[in-house]
Amino acid sequence: MVSQKITCIILLVLSTVAILACLIADFEAWIVYAVAIFGIPTWVLSLGLLTMAKPKPEDEEERVKEPFTGY
Amino acid sequence: MNLMANILINVIIAFLAGSLLLGLHRKVMARVQKRPGPPIVQHLIHSLKFFFKETAIPKTVSRVFYIGIVFILALIWIVGVIVGPVAHDSLLILFGVYAVYKIVEHNSGSSSGSPYGKLSCVRAVLSAATELPLFASIVFVYLITGTMNIGEIIAYQSAHGPLIFSIPLAALMFFMLIITKSPYSPFAITKDKALISGFETEHFGFLRGFMLFSESIAWYVMLWVFLTIFFGPLSAVGYLIGMVAISFITGFINAATPLLSPNHSVMTQITIGAICFFGTVLMIFTGVVA
Numbered sequence: 335m336v337s338q339k340i341t342c343i344i345l346l347v348l349s350t351v352a353i354l355a356c357l358i359a360d361f362e363a364w365i366v367y368a369v370a371i372f373g374i375p376t377w378v379l380s381l382g383l384l385t386m387a388k389p390k391p392e393d394e395e396e397r398v399k400e401p402f403t404g405y
Numbered sequence: 406m407n408l409m410a411n412i413l414i415n416v417i418i419a420f421l422a423g424s425l426l427l428g429l430h431r432k433v434m435a436r437v438q439k440r441p442g443p444p445i446v447q448h449l450i451h452s453l454k455f456f457f458k459e460t461a462i463p464k465t466v467s468r469v470f471y472i473g474i475v476f477i478l479a480l481i482w483i484v485g486v487i488v489g490p491v492a493h494d495s496l497l498i499l500f501g502v503y504a505v506y507k508i509v510e511h512n513s514g515s516s517s518g519s520p521y522g523k524l525s526c527v528r529a530v531l532s533a534a535t536e537l538p539l540f541a542s543i544v545f546v547y548l549i550t551g552t553m554n555i556g557e558i559i560a561y562q563s564a565h566g567p568l569i570f571s572i573p574l575a576a577l578m579f580f581m582l583i584i585t586k587s588p589y590s591p592f593a594i595t596k597d598k599a600l601i602s603g604f605e606t607e608h609f610g611f612l613r614g615f616m617l618f619s620e621s622i623a624w625y626v627m628l629w630v631f632l633t634i635f636f637g638p639l640s641a642v643g644y645l646i647g648m649v650a651i652s653f654i655t656g657f658i659n660a661a662t663p664l665l666s667p668n669h670s671v672m673t674q675i676t677i678g679a680i681c682f683f684g685t686v687l688m689i690f691t692g693v694v695a
Binding site: 372383389 | 407408409410412413416456457458459460461472475476479480483484487610611612614615618
Protein backbone atom coordinates (compact mmCIF):
# COMPACT_ATOMS: atom_id res chain seq x y z
CA MET A 335 0.00 0.00 0.00
CA VAL A 336 2.87 2.36 0.82
CA SER A 337 4.59 1.58 -2.49
CA GLN A 338 1.34 2.27 -4.32
CA LYS A 339 1.10 5.66 -2.58
CA ILE A 340 4.66 6.59 -3.50
CA THR A 341 4.14 5.49 -7.13
CA CYS A 342 0.95 7.56 -7.32
CA ILE A 343 2.67 10.67 -5.94
CA ILE A 344 5.52 10.32 -8.45
CA LEU A 345 3.10 9.80 -11.36
CA LEU A 346 0.95 12.72 -10.24
CA VAL A 347 3.94 15.05 -10.07
CA LEU A 348 5.34 13.86 -13.43
CA SER A 349 2.02 14.17 -15.26
CA THR A 350 1.31 17.59 -13.72
CA VAL A 351 4.75 18.87 -14.74
CA ALA A 352 4.40 17.46 -18.27
CA ILE A 353 0.92 18.99 -18.78
CA LEU A 354 2.01 22.37 -17.36
CA ALA A 355 5.13 22.36 -19.56
CA CYS A 356 2.94 21.85 -22.64
CA LEU A 357 0.66 24.66 -21.49
CA ILE A 358 3.53 27.09 -21.00
CA ALA A 359 5.89 26.21 -23.86
CA ASP A 360 5.10 25.50 -27.52
CA PHE A 361 6.30 21.98 -28.26
CA GLU A 362 5.78 20.11 -31.50
CA ALA A 363 2.26 18.76 -31.96
CA TRP A 364 3.19 15.08 -31.60
CA ILE A 365 4.83 15.76 -28.21
CA VAL A 366 1.72 17.57 -26.95
CA TYR A 367 -0.52 14.76 -28.22
CA ALA A 368 1.65 12.14 -26.49
CA VAL A 369 1.61 14.10 -23.21
CA ALA A 370 -2.18 14.58 -23.43
CA ILE A 371 -2.90 10.94 -24.30
CA PHE A 372 -0.77 9.51 -21.50
CA GLY A 373 -0.60 12.46 -19.10
CA ILE A 374 -4.30 13.22 -18.59
CA PRO A 375 -5.36 9.63 -17.72
CA THR A 376 -2.25 9.26 -15.53
CA TRP A 377 -3.09 12.49 -13.71
CA VAL A 378 -6.69 11.44 -13.03
CA LEU A 379 -5.72 7.88 -12.08
CA SER A 380 -2.93 8.85 -9.69
CA LEU A 381 -4.99 11.62 -8.09
CA GLY A 382 -7.94 9.26 -7.71
CA LEU A 383 -5.88 6.49 -6.15
CA LEU A 384 -4.54 9.01 -3.64
CA THR A 385 -7.87 10.65 -2.77
CA MET A 386 -10.09 7.56 -2.69
CA ALA A 387 -11.34 6.47 0.71
CA LYS A 388 -9.75 3.25 1.96
CA PRO A 389 -11.50 0.63 4.08
CA LYS A 390 -10.69 0.46 7.79
CA PRO A 391 -7.99 -2.15 8.51
CA GLU A 392 -10.50 -4.38 10.35
CA ASP A 393 -12.92 -4.26 7.37
CA GLU A 394 -10.34 -4.68 4.64
CA GLU A 395 -10.37 -8.48 4.53
CA GLU A 396 -14.15 -8.51 4.25
CA ARG A 397 -14.07 -5.99 1.37
CA VAL A 398 -11.55 -7.86 -0.76
CA LYS A 399 -13.11 -11.25 -0.09
CA GLU A 400 -16.68 -10.37 -0.98
CA PRO A 401 -16.34 -7.70 -3.59
CA PHE A 402 -19.58 -8.28 -5.55
CA THR A 403 -21.06 -5.06 -4.31
CA GLY A 404 -21.59 -3.39 -7.68
CA TYR A 405 -22.13 0.18 -6.56
CA MET B 406 -4.72 28.85 -28.80
CA ASN B 407 -2.11 26.64 -27.15
CA LEU B 408 -2.65 23.03 -28.30
CA MET B 409 -2.61 21.54 -24.80
CA ALA B 410 -5.10 24.16 -23.58
CA ASN B 411 -7.31 23.30 -26.55
CA ILE B 412 -7.14 19.58 -25.70
CA LEU B 413 -7.84 20.17 -21.99
CA ILE B 414 -10.82 22.42 -22.75
CA ASN B 415 -12.24 19.86 -25.17
CA VAL B 416 -11.77 16.99 -22.69
CA ILE B 417 -13.55 18.98 -19.97
CA ILE B 418 -16.37 19.96 -22.35
CA ALA B 419 -16.66 16.32 -23.47
CA PHE B 420 -16.88 15.11 -19.86
CA LEU B 421 -19.41 17.74 -18.73
CA ALA B 422 -21.55 17.62 -21.87
CA GLY B 423 -21.39 13.81 -22.06
CA SER B 424 -22.43 13.48 -18.40
CA LEU B 425 -25.35 15.87 -18.79
CA LEU B 426 -26.48 14.18 -22.00
CA LEU B 427 -26.40 10.77 -20.31
CA GLY B 428 -28.38 12.34 -17.44
CA LEU B 429 -30.91 13.61 -19.96
CA HIS B 430 -31.02 10.18 -21.58
CA ARG B 431 -31.86 8.61 -18.23
CA LYS B 432 -34.48 11.27 -17.50
CA VAL B 433 -36.20 10.65 -20.85
CA MET B 434 -36.23 6.91 -20.20
CA ALA B 435 -37.79 7.48 -16.76
CA ARG B 436 -40.49 9.79 -18.11
CA VAL B 437 -41.40 7.33 -20.87
CA GLN B 438 -41.78 4.68 -18.17
CA LYS B 439 -43.93 7.10 -16.10
CA ARG B 440 -41.30 7.54 -13.38
CA PRO B 441 -39.98 10.92 -12.22
CA GLY B 442 -36.38 9.74 -12.69
CA PRO B 443 -33.22 11.30 -11.24
CA PRO B 444 -32.24 14.92 -11.98
CA ILE B 445 -30.33 15.48 -15.23
CA VAL B 446 -27.15 16.38 -13.31
CA GLN B 447 -27.28 13.06 -11.42
CA HIS B 448 -24.91 11.25 -13.80
CA LEU B 449 -22.32 13.99 -13.39
CA ILE B 450 -22.69 14.03 -9.60
CA HIS B 451 -22.52 10.23 -9.60
CA SER B 452 -19.22 10.23 -11.52
CA LEU B 453 -17.62 12.80 -9.22
CA LYS B 454 -18.99 11.18 -6.05
CA PHE B 455 -17.31 7.87 -6.86
CA PHE B 456 -13.88 9.51 -6.81
CA PHE B 457 -14.19 9.78 -3.02
CA LYS B 458 -15.94 6.49 -2.34
CA GLU B 459 -14.27 3.69 -0.44
CA THR B 460 -12.33 1.50 -2.85
CA ALA B 461 -10.75 -1.88 -2.26
CA ILE B 462 -9.12 -4.15 -4.80
CA PRO B 463 -10.70 -7.62 -4.67
CA LYS B 464 -8.54 -10.68 -4.11
CA THR B 465 -9.82 -12.33 -7.29
CA VAL B 466 -8.57 -9.67 -9.71
CA SER B 467 -5.46 -9.46 -11.82
CA ARG B 468 -4.28 -6.27 -10.09
CA VAL B 469 -2.21 -4.52 -12.78
CA PHE B 470 -4.69 -5.42 -15.49
CA TYR B 471 -7.66 -4.44 -13.31
CA ILE B 472 -6.34 -0.90 -12.83
CA GLY B 473 -4.61 -0.69 -16.22
CA ILE B 474 -7.78 -1.36 -18.19
CA VAL B 475 -9.48 1.66 -16.60
CA PHE B 476 -6.47 3.73 -17.62
CA ILE B 477 -6.67 2.42 -21.20
CA LEU B 478 -10.40 3.22 -21.35
CA ALA B 479 -9.66 6.87 -20.51
CA LEU B 480 -6.67 6.92 -22.85
CA ILE B 481 -8.60 5.76 -25.93
CA TRP B 482 -11.41 8.28 -25.49
CA ILE B 483 -8.93 11.10 -25.00
CA VAL B 484 -7.47 9.95 -28.33
CA GLY B 485 -11.07 10.18 -29.61
CA VAL B 486 -11.33 13.81 -28.42
CA ILE B 487 -8.00 14.68 -30.03
CA VAL B 488 -8.74 12.99 -33.37
CA GLY B 489 -12.30 14.37 -33.50
CA PRO B 490 -13.07 17.81 -32.05
CA VAL B 491 -9.44 18.96 -31.68
CA ALA B 492 -7.55 17.86 -34.81
CA HIS B 493 -10.33 16.83 -37.26
CA ASP B 494 -8.14 13.91 -38.26
CA SER B 495 -8.83 10.49 -39.81
CA LEU B 496 -12.00 8.48 -39.29
CA LEU B 497 -9.89 5.33 -39.39
CA ILE B 498 -8.23 6.30 -36.10
CA LEU B 499 -11.67 6.67 -34.56
CA PHE B 500 -12.58 3.24 -35.89
CA GLY B 501 -9.40 1.97 -34.20
CA VAL B 502 -10.45 3.69 -30.96
CA TYR B 503 -13.78 1.90 -31.11
CA ALA B 504 -12.07 -1.43 -31.81
CA VAL B 505 -9.85 -0.96 -28.73
CA TYR B 506 -12.96 -0.09 -26.72
CA LYS B 507 -14.23 -3.59 -27.52
CA ILE B 508 -10.95 -4.99 -26.19
CA VAL B 509 -11.40 -2.92 -23.02
CA GLU B 510 -14.89 -4.35 -22.49
CA HIS B 511 -13.50 -7.82 -22.99
CA ASN B 512 -10.47 -7.44 -20.75
CA SER B 513 -12.20 -5.46 -18.04
CA GLY B 514 -14.50 -8.43 -17.55
CA SER B 515 -11.74 -11.01 -17.70
CA SER B 516 -9.43 -9.13 -15.30
CA SER B 517 -12.04 -9.06 -12.57
CA GLY B 518 -12.15 -12.75 -11.70
CA SER B 519 -15.88 -12.39 -11.23
CA PRO B 520 -18.23 -14.81 -13.02
CA TYR B 521 -20.43 -11.85 -14.04
CA GLY B 522 -17.46 -10.02 -15.50
CA LYS B 523 -16.28 -13.12 -17.33
CA LEU B 524 -19.68 -13.74 -18.91
CA SER B 525 -19.82 -10.11 -19.97
CA CYS B 526 -16.32 -10.51 -21.41
CA VAL B 527 -17.55 -13.37 -23.60
CA ARG B 528 -20.54 -11.31 -24.71
CA ALA B 529 -18.22 -8.43 -25.63
CA VAL B 530 -16.84 -10.68 -28.37
CA LEU B 531 -20.36 -11.31 -29.70
CA SER B 532 -21.23 -7.63 -29.57
CA ALA B 533 -18.41 -6.91 -32.01
CA ALA B 534 -21.21 -7.40 -34.57
CA THR B 535 -21.73 -3.64 -34.23
CA GLU B 536 -18.36 -2.93 -35.75
CA LEU B 537 -19.24 -4.35 -39.18
CA PRO B 538 -21.98 -1.75 -39.90
CA LEU B 539 -19.73 0.94 -38.44
CA PHE B 540 -16.91 -0.01 -40.79
CA ALA B 541 -19.31 -0.23 -43.76
CA SER B 542 -20.66 3.20 -42.86
CA ILE B 543 -17.15 4.69 -42.84
CA VAL B 544 -16.36 3.01 -46.19
CA PHE B 545 -19.43 4.64 -47.79
CA VAL B 546 -18.42 8.03 -46.44
CA TYR B 547 -15.03 7.45 -48.08
CA LEU B 548 -16.58 6.34 -51.39
CA ILE B 549 -18.70 9.48 -51.59
CA THR B 550 -16.23 12.06 -50.31
CA GLY B 551 -12.96 10.42 -51.41
CA THR B 552 -11.37 11.07 -48.02
CA MET B 553 -11.19 9.73 -44.48
CA ASN B 554 -10.11 13.07 -43.04
CA ILE B 555 -12.84 14.65 -40.92
CA GLY B 556 -11.79 18.19 -41.86
CA GLU B 557 -12.05 17.35 -45.56
CA ILE B 558 -15.40 15.59 -45.05
CA ILE B 559 -16.70 18.79 -43.42
CA ALA B 560 -15.39 20.80 -46.40
CA TYR B 561 -17.05 18.36 -48.82
CA GLN B 562 -20.38 18.77 -47.06
CA SER B 563 -20.18 22.55 -47.04
CA ALA B 564 -19.86 22.35 -50.87
CA HIS B 565 -22.28 19.47 -51.62
CA GLY B 566 -24.69 19.43 -48.67
CA PRO B 567 -24.90 17.08 -45.67
CA LEU B 568 -24.19 13.39 -46.29
CA ILE B 569 -27.36 12.38 -44.41
CA PHE B 570 -29.29 13.26 -47.59
CA SER B 571 -27.04 11.33 -49.98
CA ILE B 572 -26.31 8.18 -47.91
CA PRO B 573 -29.08 8.01 -45.29
CA LEU B 574 -28.75 4.24 -44.83
CA ALA B 575 -25.06 4.59 -43.98
CA ALA B 576 -26.08 7.18 -41.38
CA LEU B 577 -28.61 4.69 -40.04
CA MET B 578 -25.84 2.10 -39.65
CA PHE B 579 -23.79 4.60 -37.63
CA PHE B 580 -26.84 5.52 -35.61
CA MET B 581 -27.26 1.85 -34.73
CA LEU B 582 -23.81 1.97 -33.13
CA ILE B 583 -24.97 4.95 -31.05
CA ILE B 584 -28.06 3.04 -29.93
CA THR B 585 -25.88 0.05 -29.07
CA LYS B 586 -23.55 2.12 -26.90
CA SER B 587 -26.32 4.06 -25.16
CA PRO B 588 -27.20 2.97 -21.60
CA TYR B 589 -29.97 0.36 -21.27
CA SER B 590 -29.85 -0.27 -25.01
CA PRO B 591 -31.69 -3.31 -26.45
CA PHE B 592 -28.27 -4.36 -27.80
CA ALA B 593 -26.33 -3.77 -24.54
CA ILE B 594 -25.72 -7.46 -23.99
CA THR B 595 -22.46 -6.82 -22.11
CA LYS B 596 -24.30 -4.83 -19.43
CA ASP B 597 -27.36 -7.07 -19.08
CA LYS B 598 -28.79 -6.65 -15.56
CA ALA B 599 -28.60 -10.44 -15.20
CA LEU B 600 -24.83 -9.83 -15.11
CA ILE B 601 -25.17 -7.10 -12.40
CA SER B 602 -23.14 -4.38 -14.13
CA GLY B 603 -21.46 -6.69 -16.66
CA PHE B 604 -17.74 -6.08 -17.19
CA GLU B 605 -17.92 -3.16 -14.72
CA THR B 606 -19.27 -5.23 -11.83
CA GLU B 607 -15.96 -5.50 -10.01
CA HIS B 608 -14.90 -1.92 -10.68
CA PHE B 609 -16.42 0.11 -7.88
CA GLY B 610 -15.49 3.20 -5.90
CA PHE B 611 -12.94 5.45 -7.58
CA LEU B 612 -12.33 3.07 -10.49
CA ARG B 613 -16.04 3.13 -11.35
CA GLY B 614 -15.97 6.92 -11.22
CA PHE B 615 -13.03 6.91 -13.62
CA MET B 616 -14.95 4.58 -15.95
CA LEU B 617 -18.00 6.85 -15.84
CA PHE B 618 -15.70 9.79 -16.65
CA SER B 619 -14.44 7.94 -19.76
CA GLU B 620 -17.90 6.78 -20.81
CA SER B 621 -19.23 10.34 -20.65
CA ILE B 622 -16.41 11.40 -22.98
CA ALA B 623 -17.16 8.41 -25.21
CA TRP B 624 -20.83 9.39 -25.55
CA TYR B 625 -19.90 12.95 -26.48
CA VAL B 626 -17.28 11.82 -29.02
CA MET B 627 -19.63 9.34 -30.73
CA LEU B 628 -22.39 11.96 -31.04
CA TRP B 629 -19.89 14.54 -32.26
CA VAL B 630 -18.54 12.22 -34.96
CA PHE B 631 -22.02 11.22 -36.11
CA LEU B 632 -23.20 14.83 -36.37
CA THR B 633 -19.99 15.96 -38.04
CA ILE B 634 -19.76 13.33 -40.77
CA PHE B 635 -23.45 13.24 -41.65
CA PHE B 636 -24.78 16.73 -40.89
CA GLY B 637 -21.95 18.83 -42.24
CA PRO B 638 -20.41 21.91 -40.71
CA LEU B 639 -22.37 22.75 -37.58
CA SER B 640 -22.15 25.62 -35.12
CA ALA B 641 -21.88 25.01 -31.36
CA VAL B 642 -25.65 25.50 -31.11
CA GLY B 643 -26.16 23.00 -33.94
CA TYR B 644 -24.08 20.41 -32.09
CA LEU B 645 -25.97 21.10 -28.88
CA ILE B 646 -29.36 20.66 -30.53
CA GLY B 647 -28.19 17.56 -32.39
CA MET B 648 -26.73 15.90 -29.28
CA VAL B 649 -29.81 16.64 -27.18
CA ALA B 650 -32.04 15.30 -29.98
CA ILE B 651 -30.03 12.06 -30.32
CA SER B 652 -29.93 11.52 -26.53
CA PHE B 653 -33.69 12.09 -26.49
CA ILE B 654 -34.35 9.65 -29.36
CA THR B 655 -32.09 6.91 -27.97
CA GLY B 656 -33.64 7.38 -24.52
CA PHE B 657 -37.08 6.90 -26.01
CA ILE B 658 -36.03 3.81 -28.00
CA ASN B 659 -34.30 2.22 -25.01
CA ALA B 660 -37.20 2.89 -22.67
CA ALA B 661 -39.66 1.30 -25.08
CA THR B 662 -37.53 -1.71 -26.07
CA PRO B 663 -36.58 -4.69 -23.91
CA LEU B 664 -33.01 -5.99 -23.84
CA LEU B 665 -32.55 -8.62 -26.51
CA SER B 666 -30.89 -11.95 -25.84
CA PRO B 667 -27.31 -12.13 -27.21
CA ASN B 668 -28.20 -14.17 -30.31
CA HIS B 669 -31.17 -11.96 -31.19
CA SER B 670 -29.11 -8.84 -30.59
CA VAL B 671 -26.35 -9.97 -32.95
CA MET B 672 -28.81 -11.15 -35.62
CA THR B 673 -30.77 -7.88 -35.46
CA GLN B 674 -27.62 -5.78 -35.76
CA ILE B 675 -26.28 -7.84 -38.66
CA THR B 676 -29.68 -7.84 -40.44
CA ILE B 677 -30.11 -4.06 -40.13
CA GLY B 678 -26.47 -3.60 -41.16
CA ALA B 679 -26.89 -5.87 -44.22
CA ILE B 680 -30.09 -4.14 -45.36
CA CYS B 681 -28.48 -0.72 -45.02
CA PHE B 682 -25.30 -1.91 -46.74
CA PHE B 683 -27.02 -3.38 -49.79
CA GLY B 684 -29.48 -0.49 -49.86
CA THR B 685 -26.62 2.01 -50.04
CA VAL B 686 -24.80 -0.08 -52.70
CA LEU B 687 -28.02 -0.13 -54.73
CA MET B 688 -28.40 3.64 -54.36
CA ILE B 689 -24.84 4.15 -55.59
CA PHE B 690 -25.17 1.83 -58.60
CA THR B 691 -28.57 3.11 -59.67
CA GLY B 692 -27.25 6.65 -59.58
CA VAL B 693 -29.43 7.86 -56.72
CA VAL B 694 -26.20 8.91 -55.01
CA ALA B 695 -24.18 11.22 -57.22
